[in-house]
Amino acid sequence: MHNHQKIVCSVCHKSFSLSELIPARFVRPLIAERIASEHPEWRADSYICQNDLNRYRSLYVQDVLEQERGELTSLEKEVIDSLREHDILTQNLNDEVDDRATVGQRLADKVASFGGSWTFILFFAGVLVIWITINSLAMLGRPFDPFPFILLNLVLSCLAALQAPVIMMSQNRQETKDRLRAENDYRINLKAELEIRHLHSKMDLLLTHQWQRLLEIQQVQTDLLEEMSNKR
Structure with missing residues (x-):
């Protein structure tokens, strides 16, 4: 009876039954930070529907991969800058x-x-x-x-x-x-x-840093696999 209670998703603001929503305390902290940055009304007692949660999971994975590529580029730039700024010791x-x-x-x-x-x-x-x-x-x-x-x-x-x-x-x-x-x-x-x-x-x-990011992605993938197995 309690599962049929209609609760509003804090992201899409649509009504769902309690069984179709995920409590905020079960959302990964990094994903919750992303949601809170776009939805200020997100709190510890909020709920999110499965579609929105999967969308933010995908966005998080995409951001991580883009940051990895950006960090490699910034590392190359940092090396070039360090070589450019430091004094060249070789001289005639x-x-x-x-x-x-x-x-x-x-x-x-x-x-x-x-x-x-x-x-x-x-x-x-x-x-x-x-x-x-x-x-x-x-x-x-x-x-x-x-x-x-x-x-x-x-x-x-x-x-x-x-x-x-x-x-x-x-x-x-x-x-x-x-x-x-x-x-x-x-x-x-x-x-x-x-x-x-x-x-x-x-x-x-x-x-x-890359190993930490890969571990975070693996945790998100594990959550998705567990949800898929529970649905089956």
């Missing part, structure tokens, strides 16, 4: 060091580069051959550097004495470049490690 250290080099340091690099080339070796060998030939054959009435070529030895000693510190200056600049390059490589590797850890954390959080 050679240009940076060269821009801060003084005139003397640049000259030392050029001298060291020329002194360690085959061009310098061949050029200097030619100068020695000409020097020795001129003073050995006595093409001049009085050679300016007769054997044993003391002047030549003096020139060679002075050249070696000047060339050694210049080469050391260039080597010091190269060591500075190597040190800066090693520090830059360390920063890049550290940033890459932190980015990978951050990405792993995001993926773990996303997977956990």
